[in-house]
Amino acid sequence: MSRKKSTIYLDEAADMRLEAVARKLGASKAELMRRFIDEGLIRTGESDPLPPLPKYRSEQPLTVDEMDEAIYQSMKRRAQKR
Structure with missing residues (x-):
């Protein structure tokens, strides 16, 4: 699957929380953001859950x-x- 680059702006507190979770899970912040977006799309019905x-x-x-x-x-x- 190809990927398209996007830029988002996070407030400092959200960025720090994301960094802490990424470190804890051993994942990158980008990977966590992709996961969170996928989960959000599933919850809104915009994507069929696997x-x-x-x-x-x-x-x-x-x-x-x-x-x-x-x-x-x-x-x-x-x-x-x-």
């Missing part, structure tokens, strides 16, 4: 092959949404 990856449920254990297939199918659906 289906979640399958989760292990202890009451219904899956074999390794079943889990591999479930993950593969979920990733395939996620790729089709992009």
